[in-house]
Amino acid sequence: MKEILDELEDLASVLVQFDSRDQKAPTALTERFRAFAEMLERLDYPLQARAARGSVTRLEECVASGGADLELVLRTLSRGVASMQRSIRPGGGAKRVIPLSDSDKPSPDVSPAEQPGTSAAEKPAAEAEKPGQEECVQAAGSPADPLQSDEPSTESSGSPKVAPEEKAEVLAPVMDDPELMSEFISESLEHLEVSDEHLLLLEANPEEEESLHALYRSFHTIKGVASFFNLHSIRELAHEAESLFDRARDGEVTMDGEVMDLSFASVDSLRTMVEGLREGAPGPKTEAVCELIGNLKRLVAGGASKEESTSVSSTDGSQSNDGPQSSQGSSGTSVPAPASAPPAPAPASAEEPPARPEPTPLVEAKPAAPVKAAVASTSKSGASQAKSTRASAKKSSGATAKKPSGAAAKKSDSSWSGGGAQKREPVKVDRDRLDKLVNTIGELVIAESVARENLGAAAAGTDSLEHMHKITRELQELSLSLRMVPIRNTFQKMARIVRDVAKKASKEVEFVMEGEDTELDKTVVDKIGDPLVHIVRNAVDHGIEDSPDDRTKVGKKRKGKVRLRAFHQSGNIHIEVEDDGRGLNRDALVKKAIERGLISEDDILTDSEICHLIFHPGFSTAKEVTEISGRGVGMDVVKRNVESLRGSVHVRSTIGEGSTISMQVPLTLAIIDGMVVTVGSERFIIPSLSVIEQFRVSKDDIATVNERGEMIMVRNQLVPLARLGNLFHVEDCVTGVNRGIVVLVEYGGRMTGLLVDRVLGQQQFVIKSLGSGLEGLNGLAGGAVMPDGRVGIILDVHGVLELARNAKQSCALTV
Amino acid sequence: MAVEATSDHKSENEAKVSSEQLELAGKYLTFVLGTEQYGLGILKVREIIGLVDITPVPRAPSFVRGVINLRGRIIPVIELRRVFEMEAVDATRETCIVVVDVPKDDRTIEIGVVVDSVSEVLDISAEIIDPAPTLDLNIATDMILGMARVEKAVKILLDIDSICSKLTLPDS
Numbered sequence: 001m002k003e004i005l006d007e008l009e010d011l012a013s014v015l016v017q018f019d020s021r022d023q024k025a026p027t028a029l030t031e032r033f034r035a036f037a038e039m040l041e042r043l044d045y046p047l048q049a050r051a052a053r054g055s056v057t058r059l060e061e062c063v064a065s066g067g068a069d070l071e072l073v074l075r076t077l078s079r080g081v082a083s084m085q086r087s088i089r090p091g092g093g094a095k096r097v098i099p100l101s102d103s104d105k106p107s108p109d110v111s112p113a114e115q116p117g118t119s120a121a122e123k124p125a126a127e128a129e130k131p132g133q134e135e136c137v138q139a140a141g142s143p144a145d146p147l148q149s150d151e152p153s154t155e156s157s158g159s160p161k162v163a164p165e166e167k168a169e170v171l172a173p174v175m176d177d178p179e180l181m182s183e184f185i186s187e188s189l190e191h192l193e194v195s196d197e198h199l200l201l202l203e204a205n206p207e208e209e210e211s212l213h214a215l216y217r218s219f220h221t222i223k224g225v226a227s228f229f230n231l232h233s234i235r236e237l238a239h240e241a242e243s244l245f246d247r248a249r250d251g252e253v254t255m256d257g258e259v260m261d262l263s264f265a266s267v268d269s270l271r272t273m274v275e276g277l278r279e280g281a282p283g284p285k286t287e288a289v290c291e292l293i294g295n296l297k298r299l300v301a302g303g304a305s306k307e308e309s310t311s312v313s314s315t316d317g318s319q320s321n322d323g324p325q326s327s328q329g330s331s332g333t334s335v336p337a338p339a340s341a342p343p344a345p346a347p348a349s350a351e352e353p354p355a356r357p358e359p360t361p362l363v364e365a366k367p368a369a370p371v372k373a374a375v376a377s378t379s380k381s382g383a384s385q386a387k388s389t390r391a392s393a394k395k396s397s398g399a400t401a402k403k404p405s406g407a408a409a410k411k412s413d414s415s416w417s418g419g420g421a422q423k424r425e426p427v428k429v430d431r432d433r434l435d436k437l438v439n440t441i442g443e444l445v446i447a448e449s450v451a452r453e454n455l456g457a458a459a460a461g462t463d464s465l466e467h468m469h470k471i472t473r474e475l476q477e478l479s480l481s482l483r484m485v486p487i488r489n490t491f492q493k494m495a496r497i498v499r500d501v502a503k504k505a506s507k508e509v510e511f512v513m514e515g516e517d518t519e520l521d522k523t524v525v526d527k528i529g530d531p532l533v534h535i536v537r538n539a540v541d542h543g544i545e546d547s548p549d550d551r552t553k554v555g556k557k558r559k560g561k562v563r564l565r566a567f568h569q570s571g572n573i574h575i576e577v578e579d580d581g582r583g584l585n586r587d588a589l590v591k592k593a594i595e596r597g598l599i600s601e602d603d604i605l606t607d608s609e610i611c612h613l614i615f616h617p618g619f620s621t622a623k624e625v626t627e628i629s630g631r632g633v634g635m636d637v638v639k640r641n642v643e644s645l646r647g648s649v650h651v652r653s654t655i656g657e658g659s660t661i662s663m664q665v666p667l668t669l670a671i672i673d674g675m676v677v678t679v680g681s682e683r684f685i686i687p688s689l690s691v692i693e694q695f696r697v698s699k700d701d702i703a704t705v706n707e708r709g710e711m712i713m714v715r716n717q718l719v720p721l722a723r724l725g726n727l728f729h730v731e732d733c734v735t736g737v738n739r740g741i742v743v744l745v746e747y748g749g750r751m752t753g754l755l756v757d758r759v760l761g762q763q764q765f766v767i768k769s770l771g772s773g774l775e776g777l778n779g780l781a782g783g784a785v786m787p788d789g790r791v792g793i794i795l796d797v798h799g800v801l802e803l804a805r806n807a808k809q810s811c812a813l814t815v
Numbered sequence: 816m817a818v819e820a821t822s823d824h825k826s827e828n829e830a831k832v833s834s835e836q837l838e839l840a841g842k843y844l845t846f847v848l849g850t851e852q853y854g855l856g857i858l859k860v861r862e863i864i865g866l867v868d869i870t871p872v873p874r875a876p877s878f879v880r881g882v883i884n885l886r887g888r889i890i891p892v893i894e895l896r897r898v899f900e901m902e903a904v905d906a907t908r909e910t911c912i913v914v915v916d917v918p919k920d921d922r923t924i925e926i927g928v929v930v931d932s933v934s935e936v937l938d939i940s941a942e943i944i945d946p947a948p949t950l951d952l953n954i955a956t957d958m959i960l961g962m963a964r965v966e967k968a969v970k971i972l973l974d975i976d977s978i979c980s981k982l983t984l985p986d987s
Contacts, residue, residue, distance in 0.1 A: 443887040682871065728873030768889045770872065770882055779874065783882055783889040791870040791882050791889055803874075 001088060004043060007036055008085050015078045026070065030059040033077075048084050055080060079228070086177075173230045175281050184225050188274045191218040193489065195267050196496050202255045203499070212249040215263075216242055222270065233285040234273050240296035241266040247300055262295055434482060441479040442766040448472045449787040480671070484519040487566050487575070490529050491516045494536045498562055501540040508548050508559045509540055515566040520573045524645055524665055528575070531641045531649075534634040535577045535661050536562065543581035543659055554656065556580065572647075572689065576662040584653040589613050611651045612749035615639040643798065646672065646767075646781070648689065650749070664689065672767045674784070674794060677743065677756040679724045680733035683792050684756075685765060685784055690797040692744045692751065694759055697737050712742065712753050719744070721753045722804035727779070733757055747797050752804065763787075767794060779803050839961050840941040845934040845970055846913065849901055852934065854963065854972045861914045861925060863933055866906050880929060885914065892927035898958075898978060907931070917979040926979050937970070939963045944972070 011032060019025055037052035055077050062073045175181060195218050198211035223238035241263065247253040255263070269289055276282060285293075452465060491513045502509040520528075544560035545551045552558055563578040586607070593599045593613050605613075617636040642649045647665035666672065666689065674685035675694075702721065703711045710721040721742065725733025734740040734757045742753040765784035770793075779799035786792045843854035844863075869881040869892050878897035882889050892912060896903055909932035916923045947959040960972040 439887075446887060682873075730873070768887075770889055770891070780872065783870075785884045785887060785889070789884055790868045791884050793870065793872060793882075 001043075004040065004045065004048075004088055005085065007039065008081055008088070011036065012078070012081050012085075015074055015081065018074055026059060026063045030056055030063070033059060045088070048088070051080055051084065076224070083228070173232075173281050175229075181229070181277060184229065185274055185277055188222050188225070189271065191222055192267050192271045192274070193492065194218055196264075197492050199260065199263050199267065200495055200499065203260055206255045209249065212245055212255070216245040216249060219245060219266075222274075231277070231282055233282060233289060234270060236285075237266060237270055237273070237289060237293055237296075240293050240300065241270075243300045244296055253299065253302075258295075259299060262292065262299065265292055266296065438479045438482065441475050445472055445476050446766065446785045446787075450789050453787050480521070481519075483522045485522050485525055486517050486519050487525060487528075487573075488516040490525060490532060491564055491566070493529070494532060494564055497533060497536055498540055501537055502544075502560075505541060506547065507540065507544050509544055510559045510561045512561060512563040513565075514563065518566040518568060518573060520665070524573075527641060527645055528663070528665060531638040531663065532564075532575065532577070534638045535663075536564070538634055539577050539579040539581070539659070539661070543579035543583075545581055572664045572666050574662060574664050576660055578658065578660040580658040583655040583657055583659055584611055584614070584651070585655060586610050606749070608650075608749040611653055614651065615649070615748070646687065646689070648747075671764050672784070672794065673762065674765050674792075675743065675762045676760040676786075676792065677724075677741075677754075678758045678760060679728065679756050680730035682728070682730050683760070683786070683790075684724065684728075685792045685794045686743060686745065686754070687781070687794065687797065688762060690745045690747060692746050694741055694743045697742050699737055702737055714744065714751070714753070717751075719751045719753050720804070721755060722800065723755045724800075725755070725757075727800065727803050727807060745797050745801075747801055750801075752801050754800070765792070765794070835946065836941040836944045836961075839944050839972060840939060842936055842938050843963070843970070843972060844913070844936050846911075846930040847932045847934060848895055848899070848930060849904075852968055852970045853895075853930075854937070854939065854970045855913065855915065855928075855975055856972075857936055859915045859917070859975055861916050864912050864914065864927075866910045866912060866929070869929075883912070883927060885925070885927075888925070890914065890925045890927055892929060893979070894929050895978075896929075904931070909933075915975050915979075917976050919980075928975070937963075937965060939965070939970075939972075 014029065014032065018029070033052055033056045037049050037056060040046075040049035040052055058073055058076070062070055195215055198208075198214050198218075201208050201211045202215075219238045219242035223235050223242055226232075226235040226238060244253065244259065244263070244266075248255050248259070253259055269292055273282065273289070448468060452469065455465065495511050495513070498509055498511040539562050540560075544562070545554075545556075548558035551560065561580045563576075565574075565576040565578070567574050589610055590599070590605070590613075593616070594601055596616075598613065598616055599605065615635050615638070639649055642663050642665065645665050647663055649661065649663045651659060651661050653659035672685075673688040675688055675691055677684055677686060697712055701712050703713070703718065705711060710723075711718045712721050713719075721737075723733075724730070725735070734755075737755060740755050740757050741759050742755055743759065744751055744753050746752075765786075767782045767784055770780060770783045779796055779802070781794045781796035781799075783791045784794055842857040844857050844860050845852055845854045847853075864885070867883055869883050871881040872879060872891070875881070875891075878893050878895075880892045880894045880897075882891050894903070910929065911933050912927040912929055913933065914925055914927050917926055918924075943964045945962045945964065947961055958974050958978050960974045963970045963972055
């Protein structure tokens, strides 16, 4: 064993130092692996030997094809070496098998129909049609079962490289390395997202070759890594889909109709399965997945040509260079890879020897192909050789980063978006560290302004303070930008949703994106996803007319249009969803609201207030609760989510022409633009987002209602007045309206005036929670450290308005 | 927890030390409120700062005096006098804020406590600790861990966790 470990270490260092410019290097490496494989066989480590053989094959074919994906192969090999090290080291299960019986050596009688030399790894042709079905039947059982069912259908063929006992092994999913697993999960999800994009592209343009290639590569990668982890179902599904795409790019299958649908379904299923990995080891395949695989196989076989049979027999043969070639030429049918079979390098199909997990595709293809030119993040200690080999392998591949775009930035913990759209090399940074950095910079900003205030007079005119101020400001902006990512990915997901919803509702809808490069804080991006989904769904489901004919009848184009726009404005990011559908029916809204008891018949509402009725919980005018929406849950959730981000949402609509729902969210959650006001000896901060204007009033402008409420006339509109001093029980506040200032704020389409003593100014604040225990207080959004070091209370406009409404402003009518 | 052991203790030999007493033994930060002296387990005390500007928080419970800025973090400050329903007094030069760590849900948060003045850190051994009295006192006994007899004085050992847990009921 020591010999092996030594050799593994050597191999690892060779891989690390690999010089791809050296012409002879790949061949030399191949030879080393070959020798290594022999050693392993000699020392009776058949599994590892198979892996090594597979590596040899991979290398050979890489050389043969001109070394295009050499980097990829090297990375794969590094991973394989690492995993082998782990498995061989004392303490790691050397053979990683689940014996079917209790004894170490799997007992031969488990596989009655076994033939000498038949290893499930052989993947002989006969398994072609059966295994899929077979396994599904046994799906309820353990991984061991499918193997059993396979055995009888196995035909002997080809020369085994493995002892007959091997056959009965079934490898359990490798779940013991959570870091590796979570990397797999996030990378796979990225691949799947990219795949979604490409599928959408293909739907519009079935000839889009680049997309086909990208799809193939993505699935190929997922398959590879899945097999490395012994994730059988994922591997199988990925494999079938990959074959399908392969046929498509050979021109034997066109990407439309059922093919398209199945492709989307595959992406969805894989996504679900990969996400399920977060919970723990995967369960057996579900029926849906089996069906999907069956369908995929059918489609793939449908376009199969005669070459199949020949390549089939050749695959039975030795495990040499045939490998992936055979999988290319033939289709999924000849290399069925029953998910349960030991993913050890089926020599025949030789798809994914365990030594070949592929961490990231080196895709120079289009859109958001993430390239992690990742310097192994220092926070991941680990300190295993795997990290170093991986890191250096990645480093060597970093040079090929073509368009590492925001997608990588989005998925990795953080990204350093270095200016221009060209070479962006994201770096993985521990999120906690990033947060700490941002916080500390925030503190610096405060300390600097306190210092400036204190030293102000004395140091006025000196450059040093000014200089420091400038630098601090810059630091602050930089730190804010650290977490900024483009909104593109979120928008892309919307594209998919529009398509799905439109299809379900039998409508034709065109989806247009604008401003997808607009950047915002990652935390905001994460939280804005769900609200956007609701809004977009609503737009398609309710906004757009029920059928293309309905549209032509009123003179519109058949295809409805949903437009998603994002842009920066005054320190916020604005996101608008515009549809050219029916628009909001005011009368229906009012009627429904009266029905629900939200308003009474006599209430007079402005047009904007009527439109905002849709944000009320439980409010929906959809005639039936459709599967998509109509339950009336969507819009109020949207409003709540957006408001929790300290944003706001509005709606504008013209009947017959369409509606626009716009969300405004501050660029970053940490900083707020606020107006400082005094009420008595207290200071409050009103978020500028909500402030419309401020003005003085005289007592003539006030009207009283029922001797309780006060109202002000603002541009021919009566607006309620709330006295902050009363609401917050501040004793020494100004009481005469003409001695104070009214700040007009807006919330949910309604305006209210807040009476304060003075307005001190406007500035940016770092918002901080008010200290646990005080967070639930109504009307208070948080605290901020003022320039003089004291705490200022930030008001939550919604809460304040609610307080005002509930409070009885009885005797505060001194004028 | 110390409460129910009262009757048992009375009948036991003074020299024998109960497990509750042992638990309560340790170092305490002693401080003064009015005429009484109190103790806070030293492990809970994060720091002591002089009285700084406290920003009142509107509509907060009455014993919450407000919030302060502690090196960039905003923490709430409670007025122990109000908790014990004592009269409020003006601040003096000795008035301090003791910042303590208390558990909340599954986290630890910081809360400031205003005290009249801070005395010293005492090592209180198990034998001199008596359980909280059941009778009298305007202090709810669930806020007291026990009483310690130090020389001629009695220090009231506070259960700061239970006091601060009342803080988490927001007034809305």
